[in-house]
Amino acid sequence: MSSLQSDHYPRAVNVDLQTDATLQVDISDALSERDKVKFTVHTKSTLPNFKQNEFSVVRQHEEFIWLHDSFVENEDYAGYIIPPAPPRPDFDASREKLQKLGEGEGSMTKEEFTKMKQELEAEYLAIFKKTVAMHEVFLCRVAAHPVLRKDLNFHVFLEYNQDLSVRGKNKKEKLEDFFKNVVKSADGVLVAGVKDVDDFFEHEKTFLLEYHNRVKDASAKSDRMIRSHKNAADDINRIASSLYSLGTQDSTDVCKYEHTHKIEARVAADEDLKLADLLKYYLRESQAAKDLLYRRSRSLVDYENANKALDKARAKNRDVLQAETSQQLCCHKFEKISESAKQELIDFKTRRVAAFRKNLVELAELELKHAKVKGLVTVRSR
């Protein structure tokens, strides 16, 4: 069980949102219980929709997913990039390690044990902070979006202080989702083949496809790199503690080696936050952008089909009115999506560039800081 106060964690992935006073959302506290995490969602708002100006509720991960899915399924929001859902909190690996440590307590010295315990606890805390940040970013994106922030479900999510009774999807529903996804991707392939008249969207389509794949690759590779770095750092910690015990046995003073390499572990963790999280986040966002384009293409195809149907109906002079209304509907939908999609994609680019800039700068600064400290400590310990 661990709890987190709001001033303790940095925003891991900054998406550079304009927060205005009318609606500010953040996660002020979080509690990790055995198999679930409870987030305290804190809202400050001057909007008349809410009963109070400032209030908090407790939400769990499933409720965030429910909110996200309700956006996705809402036809009215087809023309917007739906902020990607936060990933499920996953403490399994960390918990397993802590358990293994507990079992192996007898086989190592007291100092080794306390040291490893501290490290694992720090790791657990880092994962915890990350999941809190991810959930917060989701809410902030929704709150910053001019249309989504007005969504009723969103307001219920923020304000209703009882349990939303949203159960996770059961097996049947998960299976349905799976098939829906299969159909969707097949459809996506078909739809993607349709060449777009509009240059902007055509360009965006090709760009996003390539970009998404490359981000996926970069994200996977950065994960591997960081895992190796962590492994090396773990080894270094083990070496440092062995050297220390060797040093205390003789009078060689090699224990200072230890310090330089605590820093190595921290460098690995920071790289993780800046680089890997950034890439992962944009992996999800670019997927959401692709989804938008898919919806637009879908509506374009529908529109074109409706046109063809109208022509056929006019030719046969049968059900013309029906075909006309259907065509008008499709046209209207398509134009609406196109209009908002354009703006969304432009915003996406701006956000992306800003986020990359911020994170790359911070990454470089952190690396510099650590390299300097490490060099200094190494020199001092000679």
Next chain:
Amino acid sequence: MCVCVCVCVCVQSGPASLPAEDISTNSNGPKQDSLFDDDPEDLFAEATEEVSLDSPERDVLLSDGPSPAITPITPPTSVITPRIGLAHDDMFTHSSFDEIEEEEGGDSFDIHIAVSDPEKVGDGMNAYMAYKVTTKTSLSLFKTDEFSVKRRFSDFLGLHSKLASKYLHIGYIVPPAPEKSIVGMTKVKVGKEDQSSNEFVEKRRSALERYLMRTVKHPILLKDPDVLQFLESSELPRAVSTQALSSAGLLRMVNKAADAVNKMTIKMNESDAWFEEKQQHFENLDVQLRKLHASVESLVCHRKELSVNTAQFAKSAAMLGNSEDHTALSRALSQLAEVEEKIDQLHQDQANADFYLFSELLGDYVRLITAVKGVFDHRMKTWQKWQDSQLLLQKKREAEAKLQFTNKPDKLQQAKDEIKELEGKVQQGERDFEQISKTIRKEVSRFEKERVKDFKTIIIKYLESLVQTQQQLIKYWEAFLPEAKAIS
């Protein structure tokens, strides 16, 4: 600076005999007290003969195969006069060893051996690697200041086995030779010119160099004629008995097994707490060093992995930069890719440093400690031998007492003769035991000093390499930062 020393190697011909043979080195030290010429008290002056390195007597000692047990005899103390400066009498009295150490410590240890230029000789399964062994020294022990010879791996093993058979059982810690590797050598023989076989050859070359340096750092071993021959003479008889599958090899394995069994059955009555404490100390050290060695090997492996993954990430980031349509961001991502690539190279170099500096040294010390433990075991064996001969003497005395009452004068005489011989053996056994205990004390303190020095040197070198890495990292990230900031 010259070190004038004479090694007394005596073949046991009877109790309390004076050294029958001397092999002394050139003495050309005007400043030192001259050893042999002037001192009127020098009882050994006539016995000493300048024996050149190619003398026939020397060849006797250099024969391949198990050499006869050569036990140095401490001449009765009345004969040896304590001398100022270097004593030329045998090395094994307390005072002389100390003085030699002081000499050694005073001037710089002036011999440096390099193993280089591995080249493949021959083809197929009979091929082998020949290494050039270059010695640079100003010690008068050698004929010239700088010379080199070609040696192959089995020559090194042969040298070690000769030294081990001569010195291990009297308590000297003989540095172990690098390990054989059938897999590694086969790859080289077959002619695979790839990364791993090059690494293997480099690893072996470095190990051979460390082995030789460690051997010559030992003041006794340095003077050993086998060592001198190894370093100097251009032709060396092939050491056949080092082959794993030879009869000598099998004999070695059998002996090892027998030793292990014996060790378990000897119950030594340890009267000297120092030895008990030291044995425990070495047991602990063994465990810790093994653990450390395992961690360092794991680190080397992970760093290599990290380097590979960093390179892959760099490529991926470059691709991402290519597909990014915002020009400044695209450029920054490409820069990031370049930085990561350079870092990958750094990691690679760091891994090599980890390996060569640290891991190999630890491996050496793990093997050295095994040699140290072996020396302690030899002491136990020496004690056992002494006890056994004491027991035998007692039995013979009892038998003789019984014989007193029978009328068998010739048997009685025989018994008396045997007893006299056994008494001598018992005395010898006691002396041997004391000798080996003394030698071990010296050796252990020398070993510990060397170990601390070695580790300190390596760690300083390692830390320096770390500092370098950090400085490089700083340079790279400092170059990247403005690019990142330039994204608008």
